[in-house]
Amino acid sequence: MNPDDRSSVDDPSTLDDARLAARIAAGDEGAFVIAYDRHSGFLFGSVTRFLGDREMAAEVVQDAFVTLWRRARLFDARSGSLLTWLLAIARHRAIDRLRAEGRRPTRDAVRLDAFTAEAPTAGTPRLDTPPELVADAATDPGEVAGRRWVQSVVRTGIAELPENERQVIVLGYSMDLSQAQIAERLEWPLGTVKSRTRRAMAQLRQRLGPIVDLDQPLDRAADRPAAGSAAQADR
Amino acid sequence: MSQMDHAAAHERIADLLLEPVRLAGLDHSADPEDAALREHLTTCPGCRADLESWRRLGRLVGQALPSDAAAATDAVEPIDAPPSLRARVIGAVHDAAQGGAAHDGGLGTPVSLQARRAGSIERGARRLAPWLGLAASLIVIVGASWITLDQASLRETAKAEATALTRIVAAVDRVLAAPHKIVELRHPDGAGAGSISWSRHDWVVLTTALTEPPADQRYKCWLEEADRSVMVGQMDFAGGTAYWVGSLDEWATWEIGPETQFVVTLEAADAQDRTGTPILSADLGS
Numbered sequence: 371m372n373p374d375d376r377s378s379v380d381d382p383s384t385l386d387d388a389r390l391a392a393r394i395a396a397g398d399e400g401a402f403v404i405a406y407d408r409h410s411g412f413l414f415g416s417v418t419r420f421l422g423d424r425e426m427a428a429e430v431v432q433d434a435f436v437t438l439w440r441r442a443r444l445f446d447a448r449s450g451s452l453l454t455w456l457l458a459i460a461r462h463r464a465i466d467r468l469r470a471e472g473r474r475p476t477r478d479a480v481r482l483d484a485f486t487a488e489a490p491t492a493g494t495p496r497l498d499t500p501p502e503l504v505a506d507a508a509t510d511p512g513e514v515a516g517r518r519w520v521q522s523v524v525r526t527g528i529a530e531l532p533e534n535e536r537q538v539i540v541l542g543y544s545m546d547l548s549q550a551q552i553a554e555r556l557e558w559p560l561g562t563v564k565s566r567t568r569r570a571m572a573q574l575r576q577r578l579g580p581i582v583d584l585d586q587p588l589d590r591a592a593d594r595p596a597a598g599s600a601a602q603a604d605r
Numbered sequence: 606m607s608q609m610d611h612a613a614a615h616e617r618i619a620d621l622l623l624e625p626v627r628l629a630g631l632d633h634s635a636d637p638e639d640a641a642l643r644e645h646l647t648t649c650p651g652c653r654a655d656l657e658s659w660r661r662l663g664r665l666v667g668q669a670l671p672s673d674a675a676a677a678t679d680a681v682e683p684i685d686a687p688p689s690l691r692a693r694v695i696g697a698v699h700d701a702a703q704g705g706a707a708h709d710g711g712l713g714t715p716v717s718l719q720a721r722r723a724g725s726i727e728r729g730a731r732r733l734a735p736w737l738g739l740a741a742s743l744i745v746i747v748g749a750s751w752i753t754l755d756q757a758s759l760r761e762t763a764k765a766e767a768t769a770l771t772r773i774v775a776a777v778d779r780v781l782a783a784p785h786k787i788v789e790l791r792h793p794d795g796a797g798a799g800s801i802s803w804s805r806h807d808w809v810v811l812t813t814a815l816t817e818p819p820a821d822q823r824y825k826c827w828l829e830e831a832d833r834s835v836m837v838g839q840m841d842f843a844g845g846t847a848y849w850v851g852s853l854d855e856w857a858t859w860e861i862g863p864e865t866q867f868v869v870t871l872e873a874a875d876a877q878d879r880t881g882t883p884i885l886s887a888d889l890g891s
Contacts, residue, residue: 402698414686428690439698462806462852512783524669528681536681544670544677549623567623575662
């Protein structure tokens with residue numbers, strides 16, 4: 371045994387994505403449970419925000435994890451993280467569910483608006499319709515769905531932050547308040563506001579960077595292909 | 606204007622990051638420190654890339670949040686997965702493992718999802734109506750048999766095939782509606798046998814060159830390069846059409862290059878490795 375592997379054997383929860391996927395591919399149900407516990411929260415939050423329906427989101431997440439179980443050997447860690455892979459599967463499934471339910475974002479802005487403005491289910495945060503999505507709905511429903519997906523993922527990333535860091539991000543990026551204004555509103559020292567904002571942004575960059583590809587131009591990041599094979603189809 | 610070094614540039618970027626408006630307005634700011642940062646950026650690709658990355662993150666965060674603070678707060682409230690989902694998912698996988706359905710590399714239906722899929726067949730049949738025109742040339746194969754043979758016993762088969770055809774048509778529609786690529790599927794002698802088309806997320810293989818294999822065999826689909834071969838699915842049949850409709854997202858970590866081949870072989874139903882010779886193939890990089 372490679373000495374490097376010993377800690378992983380002793381504590382499977384420390385396995386990196388590649389080793390975890392390799393174990394899952396070999397039929398290790400324990401490794402699968404670790405992957406579920408590691409990624410299901412982010413996946414469920416993102417899909418629920420995208421679909422606006424917890425039960426439908428649960429089915430999509432279940433589909434994504436069953437696909438992981440069946441196809442783990444196709445995972446290539448060099449091309450992205452396991453979470454990114456699961457999110458790509460879930461995104462595809464979620465859009466399929468919208469189509470199947472006849473609630474797909476379409477070229478018709480009114481229909482998109484109707485979809486996003488529907489009453490949320492109990493316990494689900496209300497999903498608003500950002501103006502830029504309605505404006506874009508007249509052009510490309512795939513693009514609209516892509517942007518909405520990124521929006522859902524980003525919101526989930528923010529939701530993972532500690533509450534006091536979420537607060538400064540919301541006030542700074544939703545209301546465009548200055549750090550001094552945030553400090554005044556929350557009655558926190560200015561230095562505390564600054565340090566929490568820095569921590570929050572660093573955490574978001576670390577968490578979201580591999581998922582939404584911050585190195586891509588923004589218009590591409592909104593519907594980032596999962597891998598080069600898809601990108602090649604664009605050429 | 607003073608010269609700014611890396612450390613000072615990063616410190617300035619970190620300061621700008623605190624306030625999205627200042628970060629967005631960097632290019633036009635009259636502040637001497639912003640001007641010094643701009644000067645540094647013109648000669649430092651690393652800092653420039655770093656700044657752009659932060660800017661993109663800032664824009665994504667800004668775009669993700671409603672402008673109303675209460676709505677924004679609601680939008681980022683944590684959403685926890687229901688505890689019952691964990692048991693459901695693990696149970697589904699355990700069932701699949703016990704049933705020997707794991708790691709088949711194909712598009713077989715997860716065991717625990719059978720009941721839901723049965724419901725989707727009913728919904729699929731209802732959804733067929735708007736696509737009748739598009740599917741007519743294929744459905745006629747189903748219809749001709751249906752009229753002349755035992756209607757009761759063939760009805761379910763016809764319905765299943767119609768559902769499959771609906772799925773094909775829907776996938777083709779999705780592919781053609783997006784930026785896509787189409788390559789020809791060929792026999793070993795080079796004669797045309799069908800087509801493969803794919804877009805950012807969908808993948809469709811269609812051929813009438815195959816007949817249904819014996820019950821213990823399957824036509825399996827592989828992606829291959831010089832040192833690598835991965836099974837990505839298997840051909841299904843609807844009438845006289847053999848097809849595979851898949852999602853790129855499921856195996857999209859494969860990088861399609863100029864040498865990538867798509868290959869169809871006839872294998873034992875439970876085969877995980879390729880032993881058969883290519884029956885059909887396509888150059889995906891062509």
